[in-house]
Every structure is written in C-alpha cells, then in structure tokens.
Amino acid sequence: MGLIVIHAISLPPNRFGGPGVTQLFTNTLDPQEHPYYAGIHQLRVSAHFFIRRTGEVIQFVDPQMRAWHAGASSWRGRERCNDFSIGIELEGCDTLPFEAVQYELLADLLADLCERFPIEGITGHSDVAPGRKTDPGPYFAWGRLRRCLEALGCPQIAALIEPKGAPEELEASLMTWPFPVSGRPD
Numbered sequence: 001m002g003l004i005v006i007h008a009i010s011l012p013p014n015r016f017g018g019p020g021v022t023q024l025f026t027n028t029l030d031p032q033e034h035p036y037y038a039g040i041h042q043l044r045v046s047a048h049f050f051i052r053r054t055g056e057v058i059q060f061v062d063p064q065m066r067a068w069h070a071g072a073s074s075w076r077g078r079e080r081c082n083d084f085s086i087g088i089e090l091e092g093c094d095t096l097p098f099e100a101v102q103y104e105l106l107a108d109l110l111a112d113l114c115e116r117f118p119i120e121g122i123t124g125h126s127d128v129a130p131g132r133k134t135d136p137g138p139y140f141a142w143g144r145l146r147r148c149l150e151a152l153g154c155p156q157i158a159a160l161i162e163p164k165g166a167p168e169e170l171e172a173s174l175m176t177w178p179f180p181v182s183g184r185p186d
C-alpha cells in the first residue's frame, strides 16, 4: 500500500444526492432507473470511501483490501494502481465546485489513513490515468486540501499531495460557480 487516489463521481452524471453511487459500488444499480445506468450497471467497480456533499462518509471496502477504483493506471512506473492504492470518491463532477465540508472530511480521512498505512503519495485519478479519466476535475482545489491538512497539524501529509492544482489566487473562485473559463487551471 503506498498511494491514495482521489476521485469524483455523481450518478446520474452531474446530479447529486441520489442512491446511484452507492448502488454502483454495491453492484445493485438498476439499469431501468436511468438511460445512463444501462451502460454501466454491469461494471464491477468499487471504492474504499465515498464522501457525500452533505458530509456523510461511507466506507465500502476495508482499506486493507483491494477495491476496483483506478482501472488501467500507473504511478511512478508501477502499473495497476488498484494493487497498491486506496480510492476515495467525492460526490462531485468536473463542472461544479465541491463543498467545504468535503475538503474537511477528506483531510480528516487522509490523516487517519496516513497514520494507519505507509502512504507515499496522494494524487488524482486523472494523474494516474491521464487521457482516460478527468476526475476529480478542474474544480477540485488541491491547495485548499493542503491547507486543511496543515490546519489539522499534518504538514507532512499535505506534502504527499502530488498535483499542484490551481494557483492560490484562483482557489477562491473554485468554490463559486461559474468561474471564468480563462481562469480554469490545467
């Protein structure tokens, strides 16, 4: 175990609060429920944790066990990140800000996991599967997550975060909607 991968997901896409994500990760998604589900209900995927926008943290898989969250991926030259990573999904999408409570709960969870496991890096799904995945997406404020960890007294964990994220002067705009496309970080 060496890596934590941060994701974002919403089901149906861009809709929040429903049971779709929980159903997907427990293999109970109903293909009749939504046209999009027909194409994905047979996927055997899972994540260790899911942080809802309401501040609920749900654990699906013991972090000592493998979950199927990263797919074809590589990190520091090692393929198949599922073999050595913990996957944390945030309820969110590529086009809307995340909730402040999600950053706070994610920081708490990272602090806990880094105490229990020898974590060497924290990164995004798009960083281990570039070109194939975009999550957690341009609205995810990596700098804000770093500052949450520093506020918890965990600068050593903040230092494990690999994506640089948006410049600090743009971060406030990542919490509002919409922000100017010209300000969108790479």
Ligand SMILES: [Zn+2]
Residues within 6 Å of the ligand: 006, 007, 008, 069, 125, 133, 135
């Ligand atoms: Zn993902």
